[in-house]
Amino acid sequence: MNRYENSAVSNAGDIAKRRFLGQLRRGHGIPGRKYGVIYRSVLMENLQYVANMALGFFGYFVFIYIFIKLWEYMYRTPEELIAGYSKEQMIWYVMMTEMMWFGSNASAVGWQVKTDIRGGNIAYLMNKPYHYTLYILAKYTGEWSIRLPMYAGLAVVIGTVMVGAIPGFRLITVPAMALCIMFGLTINAVFKICIGLLSFWIEDATPFQWLYDKLILVVGTIFPIEIFPGALQPFFKLTPIYTVCYGPAKLIVDFQPAKCVEILAAQAVYLAAGCGLMFFVYRKGVKKLYVNGG
Amino acid sequence: MQAIRVEALTKTFRVRRKEKGMRGSIKAILRPQTEEIRAVHGVSFGVEEGEMLAFIGPNGAGKSTTIKMLTGILYPDGGRVEVLGIDPTKKRRQLAYQIGTVFGQKEQLWTHLTPYDNFRFFGAIYDIPDEEMEHRIGELAERFELHEFINTPVRNLSLGQRIRCEIVASLIHRPKVLFLDEPTIGLDPVVKEQIRNLIRQMNREYNTTIFLTSHDVGDIEKLCKRIIIVNDGQIVLDDSMEHLKYHYLHKKIVEVKMQEETALPQVAGITVLKQKGSHARLEVDTGAVEIGDALRQINVENMEDINISNVPLENIIMEIYRAKDRQQVKAAIAPVG
Numbered sequence: 355m356n357r358y359e360n361s362a363v364s365n366a367g368d369i370a371k372r373r374f375l376g377q378l379r380r381g382h383g384i385p386g387r388k389y390g391v392i393y394r395s396v397l398m399e400n401l402q403y404v405a406n407m408a409l410g411f412f413g414y415f416v417f418i419y420i421f422i423k424l425w426e427y428m429y430r431t432p433e434e435l436i437a438g439y440s441k442e443q444m445i446w447y448v449m450m451t452e453m454m455w456f457g458s459n460a461s462a463v464g465w466q467v468k469t470d471i472r473g474g475n476i477a478y479l480m481n482k483p484y485h486y487t488l489y490i491l492a493k494y495t496g497e498w499s500i501r502l503p504m505y506a507g508l509a510v511v512i513g514t515v516m517v518g519a520i521p522g523f524r525l526i527t528v529p530a531m532a533l534c535i536m537f538g539l540t541i542n543a544v545f546k547i548c549i550g551l552l553s554f555w556i557e558d559a560t561p562f563q564w565l566y567d568k569l570i571l572v573v574g575t576i577f578p579i580e581i582f583p584g585a586l587q588p589f590f591k592l593t594p595i596y597t598v599c600y601g602p603a604k605l606i607v608d609f610q611p612a613k614c615v616e617i618l619a620a621q622a623v624y625l626a627a628g629c630g631l632m633f634f635v636y637r638k639g640v641k642k643l644y645v646n647g648g
Numbered sequence: 649m650q651a652i653r654v655e656a657l658t659k660t661f662r663v664r665r666k667e668k669g670m671r672g673s674i675k676a677i678l679r680p681q682t683e684e685i686r687a688v689h690g691v692s693f694g695v696e697e698g699e700m701l702a703f704i705g706p707n708g709a710g711k712s713t714t715i716k717m718l719t720g721i722l723y724p725d726g727g728r729v730e731v732l733g734i735d736p737t738k739k740r741r742q743l744a745y746q747i748g749t750v751f752g753q754k755e756q757l758w759t760h761l762t763p764y765d766n767f768r769f770f771g772a773i774y775d776i777p778d779e780e781m782e783h784r785i786g787e788l789a790e791r792f793e794l795h796e797f798i799n800t801p802v803r804n805l806s807l808g809q810r811i812r813c814e815i816v817a818s819l820i821h822r823p824k825v826l827f828l829d830e831p832t833i834g835l836d837p838v839v840k841e842q843i844r845n846l847i848r849q850m851n852r853e854y855n856t857t858i859f860l861t862s863h864d865v866g867d868i869e870k871l872c873k874r875i876i877i878v879n880d881g882q883i884v885l886d887d888s889m890e891h892l893k894y895h896y897l898h899k900k901i902v903e904v905k906m907q908e909e910t911a912l913p914q915v916a917g918i919t920v921l922k923q924k925g926s927h928a929r930l931e932v933d934t935g936a937v938e939i940g941d942a943l944r945q946i947n948v949e950n951m952e953d954i955n956i957s958n959v960p961l962e963n964i965i966m967e968i969y970r971a972k973d974r975q976q977v978k979a980a981i982a983p984v985g
């Protein structure tokens with residue numbers, strides 16, 4: 355649902371309109387047909403959003419369905435725990451991390467930064483009385499705050515229908531969880547922006563984005579990190595995975611006040627450090643642009 | 649007071665150079681070679697407050713680079729810049745509140761928002777209070793006739809409407825100086841005219857200083873009283889439009905159609921540009937020969953049609969582009985005799 359898709363949508367609509375006007379001018383339209391064409395163009399415009407959204411929903415559903423089947427096979431008895439997680443918790447964990455992944459579309463942020471810098475739009479943006487990176491962050495927050503609730507709704511429906519409620523879930527903990535998710539998404543975006551800012555120096559930062567995404571996606575979203583060997587645990591705590599996806603999802607499936615404080619504290623540290631890094635890289639990049647040209 | 653003051657401004661870019669083919673690529677990695685491009689080289693000029701200046705030149709002449717240094721986006725290698733008494737290299741943010749920039753090929757509006765919402769957004773960025781903002785949007789919409797589409801998402805606007813909104817968006821904070829880098833590029837004549845009206849009005853109503861680059865001679869001719877021509881990073885001409893045209897008025901183009909093919913006069917000051925059958929196009933240098941005398945050389949009995957015109961500004965500018973330095977430019981525009 356980013357603005358680039360929108361422009362493609364409007365193009366398709368424009369073409370249809372032009373074709374329609376052309377038909378009118380040439381004068382071989384069946385009366386009534388023109389309204390059909392108008393209707394179709396409008397529908398086409400709106401269908402593209404719906405189609406994008408529906409495709410995303412479908413992808414999410416398939417993904418989750420596979421995991422439900424997988425874990426149903428892995429857990430032989432209902433009481434069994436794997437890495438300390440019950441079956442319901444394990445499935446809800448994946449549902450929550452994937453909800454954040456699908457619902458945030460973080461790749462748009464990195465892409466936007468890269469395009470602004472490589473395409474020269476940065477000249478426009480850096481000369482406004484705001485900080486470019488915060489501008490991007492604010493814009494992105496606006497985007498996910500529309501998408502994420504839709505995925506959250508979908509997740510709750512799938513979860514209650516196909517998995518069952520999370521054991522011991524209490525509504526009162528939801529605000530703390532929401533805060534954690536918000537921080538997680540923001541930290542993720544900050545890191546994506548940092549990588550995007552590398553475009554000041556290198557032709558294409560996409561490979562780095564790809565590496566980072568894969569790290570988060572493969573290691574962070576599919577299994578809780580407790581599943582991995584104990585020797586790796588400290589390492590994971592140092593990567594963004596702990597604050598970006600593990601933390602919030604863990605809290606949702608197994609809320610404990612102490613854990614919540616720990617994760618929020620880690621997120622605060624990460625956010626501060628990430629923003630510091632982001633401002634630093636941005637300043638260096640602008641200086642480079644300023645002195646050497648783009 | 650002068651709005652813009654520039655002295656001996658210089659900017660050199662260092663770009664990587666690579667020889668052809670694979671061997672070149674490997675060599676470039678092992679021993680990178682750089683090449684210097686003098687984008688702007690010792691440029692000096694001043695612009696008065698409220699002046700409309702055309703800053704023109706062929707592609708790659710250094711126009712955009714100059715604008716970027718004036719707005720604090722690029723750091724000059726040498727020379728001094730002052731815009732509204734502010735040094736853009738030192739106080740870019742402070743300057744940003746007082747200047748507006750429009751780059752014709754770049755977008756600043758949010759495409760999925762309406763122009764109204766966009767204006768509100770820019771108002772907030774420039775710390776303008778809400779009520780004041782409402783007032784300004786109303787005023788700008790009225791003045792520049794945006795009412796028709798002010799609530800239509802930008803992505804659904806025509807290119808002309810969009811550019812008008814782009815320009816208005818950079819006027820929200822009432823900048824004292826407006827930098828326009830090829831604002832009419834790719835627009836049809838009607839829209840071009842609308843944009844010119846908008847710029848002219850801006851200048852008249854708010855005494856905004858206009859710094860315009862364009863390849864469109866119409867923009868330059870219709871808007872600006874003063875013209876600076878740059879080539880290869882140097883100023884080759886800095887003159888008033890009137891003066892420039894006056895210098896060229898000593899040349900007239902005479903087109904004649906005769907009943908039958910006749911010999912054309914062989915007189916100093918008359919150059920035959922083209923002759924095809926009974927059609928002929930002559931250039932008359934009125935510094936060397938009076939126009940009346942020149943016309944008397946043509947056999948009037950035999951004449952079917954005649955058309956006398958000035959040399960188009962476009963040709964004047966083209967000739968100046970072709971000239972290599974100031975000396976040649978002077979020679980090109982100096983009246984003969």
Ligand SMILES: Nc1ncnc2c1ncn2[C@@H]1O[C@H](COP(=O)(O)OP(=O)(O)O)[C@@H](O)[C@H]1O
Binds near residue numbers: 685687711
């Ligand atoms: N960031 C840059 N890096 C290297 N060379 C540049 C850069 N920007 C401009 N140039 C070079 O400087 C010269 C002037 O460019 P520019 O100011 O954009 O010209 P204009 O706007 O007059 O067409 C050109 O030769 C261009 O290739």
Ligand SMILES: [Mg+2]
Binds near residue numbers: 712829
């Ligand atoms: Mg340019």
